[in-house]
Amino acid sequence: xxxxxxxxxxxxxxxxxxxxxxxxxxxxxxxxPVQVSFIYPSQLLTAHYERLAxxxxxxxxxxxxxxxxxxxxxxxxxxxRNVDVAIVDQIILALLAQNGLIRPLDALVQGxxxxxxxxxxxxxxxxxxxxxxxxALPADADPWILYYNKDLFDARGVSYPTSDWTWLDMLEAAQxxxxxxxxxPVYGFIGDINRADFVPLVYQNGGTLxxxxxxxxxxxxxxxxxxxxxxxxxxLALSYGVMxxxxxxxxxxxxxxxxxxxxxxxxxxxxxxxxxxLWGKEWPFNWGVALEPRNKARMTLITMRAYVxxxxxxxPNIAWEWLRFAATHPDSTLGVPALVDAARSQxxxxxxxxxxxxxxxxxxxxxxxxxxxxxIDEIGNWLGQAMQEVxxxxxxxxxxxxxxxxxxxxxxxxxxxx
Numbered sequence: 001x002x003x004x005x006x007x008x009x010x011x012x013x014x015x016x017x018x019x020x021x022x023x024x025x026x027x028x029x030x031x032x033p034v035q036v037s038f039i040y041p042s043q044l045l046t047a048h049y050e051r052l053a054x055x056x057x058x059x060x061x062x063x064x065x066x067x068x069x070x071x072x073x074x075x076x077x078x079x080x081r082n083v084d085v086a087i088v089d090q091i092i093l094a095l096l097a098q099n100g101l102i103r104p105l106d107a108l109v110q111g112x113x114x115x116x117x118x119x120x121x122x123x124x125x126x127x128x129x130x131x132x133x134x135x136a137l138p139a140d141a142d143p144w145i146l147y148y149n150k151d152l153f154d155a156r157g158v159s160y161p162t163s164d165w166t167w168l169d170m171l172e173a174a175q176x177x178x179x180x181x182x183x184x185p186v187y188g189f190i191g192d193i194n195r196a197d198f199v200p201l202v203y204q205n206g207g208t209l210x211x212x213x214x215x216x217x218x219x220x221x222x223x224x225x226x227x228x229x230x231x232x233x234x235x236l237a238l239s240y241g242v243m244x245x246x247x248x249x250x251x252x253x254x255x256x257x258x259x260x261x262x263x264x265x266x267x268x269x270x271x272x273x274x275x276x277x278l279w280g281k282e283w284p285f286n287w288g289v290a291l292e293p294r295n296k297a298r299m300t301l302i303t304m305r306a307y308v309x310x311x312x313x314x315x316p317n318i319a320w321e322w323l324r325f326a327a328t329h330p331d332s333t334l335g336v337p338a339l340v341d342a343a344r345s346q347x348x349x350x351x352x353x354x355x356x357x358x359x360x361x362x363x364x365x366x367x368x369x370x371x372x373x374x375x376i377d378e379i380g381n382w383l384g385q386a387m388q389e390v391x392x393x394x395x396x397x398x399x400x401x402x403x404x405x406x407x408x409x410x411x412x413x414x415x416x417x418x
Contacts, residue, residue, distance in 0.1 A: 127371055
């Protein structure tokens with residue numbers, strides 16, 4: 001009995017004196033989730049990335065993916081600290097890398113043995129290398145194809161284009177479809193030098209614009225086959241009258257207005273533009289697709305969007321895991337998945353009109369993309385100016401290409417890769 005009283009007294013004393021003999025330990029505060037800020041270019045992609053972020057966060061509960069829609073380029077500027085991963089146009093990777101705005105991925109790729117670069121379409125990974133380093137992973141590929149206005153073909157009784165068409169087939173159809181007396185006129189083909197839609201023609205004619213599509217060091221604008229191809233393009237307007245000149249295109253309100261207004265029967269464009277998806281309004285006519293016509297060879301341009309890891313990422317290893325996850329779970333809202341298996345899957349085929357999916361896959365097999373380069377904007381501007389001189393009659397195509405060649409040679413010699 002005395003022992004029991006003594007124990008009760010001790011316990012009572014502990015309570016009165018604040019004794020912590022049986023007190024619960026103070027819990028350690030739970031650290032907040034690591035945030036990875038991700039910016040992508042179109043609201044059309046939001047549903048995909050919301051699903052993807054939820055899946056990634058479920059697998060990584062201490063990570064919070066912050067999704068943002070908008071242009072990544074202002075967010076990637078000097079001093080920017082609010083973007084970890086971004087989708088950018090592949091062609092500007094060299095400029096971003098040169099300015100120290102993105103990180104090379106080689107070491108991270110080597111540390112991720114489950115990532116198989118050979119699973120992507122041939123050429124898509126090489127197009128993301130600059131000066132011997134890999135700077136991005138593909139987000140999607142966007143091959144250029146031939147679009148046509150079925151209503152105009154039907155009205156003239158002209159057979160639709162096929163993927164077996166040649167330049168001659170396209171020209172003959174354009175001549176039958178053009179209506180110069182209409183108010184405003186209707187053209188068989190709408191070309192736009194601001195979109196550089198003549199570039200694939202050079203390669204379709206067996207020519208080149210640079211010595212290598214992987215590591216260009218020498219411009220080849222004066223290649224006879226290149227000159228001949230651009231002459232054919234210019235003749236569509238100046239000799240055959242089936243394509244508007246740049247001045248006439250401007251009078252129609254520009255490329256998109258001309259197409260949407262039914263003023264052109266055919267035009268070249270990326271898969272992502274199908275039906276007017278990126279134009280803010282649907283095309284108000286029945287339309288179809290085919291591969292771009294061939295001449296001496298089959299070729300089309302592939303533009304790409306790519307995931308980059310910014311230099312300002314505070315947790316680059318975690319940001320890389322999100323980048324890798326996104327790249328290996330591709331979307332098909334805009335372009336074509338760069339992963340071969342994903343592009344050939346039923347999911348992709350079901351995501352598009354059957355004809356668009358089939359032509360897009362065929363274009364991936366014959367398409368090429370240019371490697372990133374720091375000189376691309378300058379040469380692009382010179383080429384655009386030269387083409388304006390040709391259409392105005394101040395220069396021949398040969399003279400214009402000679403001018404661009406002389407401007408480009410020292411630029412490429414000084415800025416090429418290793």
